[in-house]
Amino acid sequence: MKPVLLAHHARSGATALNVVTAALSADARTREVEVRFCPGRVSLVDEARQVAARGDLPVLAWSFYSPDFTVSAQDLAWVKARTQDVSLLHLAGGAHATAEPLQTLEAGFDLVAQGEGEPIIVETFAALLDGKLPCAPGGPPPLALGDRLRPSQRLSQHGPAAHSPIPGLAHLADDGALVTRGPGDRRPLDDFPAFNIAAGKWNAIEITRGCVYACTFCQTPTLFKARFRHRSAANVHEHVRAMVRGGGRYVRFLTPTSLSYGATGTEVVLPAIDELLAGCREALGPERKLYFGTFPSEVRPEHVSVEALRVLKRWVDNDSLVIGGQSGSERMLARTRRGHDVEAIERAVRLCVEEGIRPDVDFLLGMPGEDPADRALSMQLARKLVDQGARIHSHAFMPLPGTPLRGESPTEIEPEIALSMSQLESAGAMYGQWRKQQQVGQELVALRKQRASGG
Numbered sequence: 001m002k003p004v005l006l007a008h009h010a011r012s013g014a015t016a017l018n019v020v021t022a023a024l025s026a027d028a029r030t031r032e033v034e035v036r037f038c039p040g041r042v043s044l045v046d047e048a049r050q051v052a053a054r055g056d057l058p059v060l061a062w063s064f065y066s067p068d069f070t071v072s073a074q075d076l077a078w079v080k081a082r083t084q085d086v087s088l089l090h091l092a093g094g095a096h097a098t099a100e101p102l103q104t105l106e107a108g109f110d111l112v113a114q115g116e117g118e119p120i121i122v123e124t125f126a127a128l129l130d131g132k133l134p135c136a137p138g139g140p141p142p143l144a145l146g147d148r149l150r151p152s153q154r155l156s157q158h159g160p161a162a163h164s165p166i167p168g169l170a171h172l173a174d175d176g177a178l179v180t181r182g183p184g185d186r187r188p189l190d191d192f193p194a195f196n197i198a199a200g201k202w203n204a205i206e207i208t209r210g211c212v213y214a215c216t217f218c219q220t221p222t223l224f225k226a227r228f229r230h231r232s233a234a235n236v237h238e239h240v241r242a243m244v245r246g247g248g249r250y251v252r253f254l255t256p257t258s259l260s261y262g263a264t265g266t267e268v269v270l271p272a273i274d275e276l277l278a279g280c281r282e283a284l285g286p287e288r289k290l291y292f293g294t295f296p297s298e299v300r301p302e303h304v305s306v307e308a309l310r311v312l313k314r315w316v317d318n319d320s321l322v323i324g325g326q327s328g329s330e331r332m333l334a335r336t337r338r339g340h341d342v343e344a345i346e347r348a349v350r351l352c353v354e355e356g357i358r359p360d361v362d363f364l365l366g367m368p369g370e371d372p373a374d375r376a377l378s379m380q381l382a383r384k385l386v387d388q389g390a391r392i393h394s395h396a397f398m399p400l401p402g403t404p405l406r407g408e409s410p411t412e413i414e415p416e417i418a419l420s421m422s423q424l425e426s427a428g429a430m431y432g433q434w435r436k437q438q439q440v441g442q443e444l445v446a447l448r449k450q451r452a453s454g455g
């Protein structure tokens, strides 16, 4: 019986699943593991039944951010209801599972990968191939895991008999207690591929993981630790060449703060950025596109300088830059530990406009402790920046698990501010998912209250 990875390749988890499935190819023990991408729950059930029918073990891999937790749990219940007669494992990872392992396991997942998924998935599949049942280090072994697979026919009867403790793996003990030693290993980014080349599943190349800043609303520092780990320029260039060979037409990057590439602290290391982009341009040639400092990543305002903008202009194709502004209130910038002031935002916008780059400025409204005067200052700044040539990318606060603000609630965005935002949207000067995020924020609060009341 061989384990086969079935990736629930949907919504916010798709990129993470490209990366963790690619990690299997980086280890000789797991290189041959069969991977199938399932774009939704229907195909997940079909593939699981096919794999089980030929006598193999489907391992269903899920990854999701907190806003997708509820719908992922619903999908899981749907899949389980249709595979009750099949031996399989459900393994969940990602930001939400890492921050809320107990809630995730109680939703019905068998195993949770806490922290960085690449080493955990490799060790999990190596254990299964070795005839062992993967489990969390310490605590009682997950005998219940075998029970949950299929009451009448435990996994151990198919082959795996012993257990293999894997750092970063969590599960429930028989009495429902959480068994975990916390997040697993953090390895250099170069140890694993940034996308799944063999499967042709391209995504933005992750060039930096972790963040030295400590914005209170953000999951990144708690998820990946408060320091930077960078993928080497040579490794990034190798990825770009592979992408070009595979027919890719453009490259984007994933990083908490684009102009921190090569840095250990808050400094900007322009030679490192120049080397990174020059090699990417060489690999891409003049026709294919290179995007940096734009979706899905951004630039901190105090990092913007004429010199930095000129380095970017030399190599990249984007004519806009996404700048993290977040608030027009000095009080809220300090309270959320952004590490910059309003003047830094205004300066970054001015420099971009002067250099012919359109600034897209992120704003976050509805933060805990934000009062109407703070929001008025944000709207005042937003309008001023729009007049100077910026567009506003608007967000609403969500109390994300794992963050210092996880126990807080969003403050109301009052009708006058909402109207002002709608007017900017109508004028094409503002875009963003703030309405949907307001709804998700309330769902996260409701979920938290439900758990606190034991529901």
Ligand code: SF4
Binding pocket: 211, 212, 213, 214, 215, 218, 219, 220, 221, 256, 257, 300, 324
């Ligand atoms: S918001 Fe950006 S700069 Fe702040 S902690 Fe998160 S990733 Fe780092």
